[in-house]
Amino acid sequence: DAKTTQPPSMDCAEGRAANLPCNHSTISGNEYVYWYRQIHSQGPQYIIHGLKNNETNEMASLIITEDRKSSTLILPHATLRDTAVYYCIVIPGANSKLTFGKGITLSVRP
């Protein structure tokens, strides 16, 4: 299984962009990068996923490097409600189980 490495924590100011890095240097060609987040005491929430191309939706943007060994989740205008643990997950094939690591704790400060 490809594994991911994320810093344990980071913070950013409210209204600024939050750039959350993830390393997945052993990712295989058919593996997707998924991002989820878990706001305190709630169930995890899907954010975005991608394979090779950059992706954007109403919540965030996902930038994947050309060699696919790392990616960055971008929250363009962080709010206090974005304070959460963010999980970067690589799925080894379609419909495989999601294995959550430690994630990165994002703290958005006023």
Added chain:
Amino acid sequence: DTAVSQTPKYLVTQMGNDKSIKCEQNLGHDTMYWYKQDSKKFLKIMFSYNNKELIINETVPNRFSPKSPDKAHLNLHINSLELGDSAVYFCASSQYRDRGNTGELFFGEGSRLTVL
């Protein structure tokens, strides 16, 4: 309408008791899961059912028995509860991922189990 609902949200019980947590999803998904999140916040998959058939069974004690009466329900029964079973249990559902859908998991709000 809540997409994935779990009951009860909180459960406090004594060691040795048997308890169940129920999960229902109204999203029409064909796959359901149980995850356990312990005090250290690690989120680990326990079971997965696809169309009522068990497809993932991680190393979980036999005291834990999932039951899926239909695609929309996946219940978790725990026998002879132990202190170490105290955790938050999350139910989730997804649709088999192919072109046109993301395969994302939708999680319930969790059921906090405390064993005394």
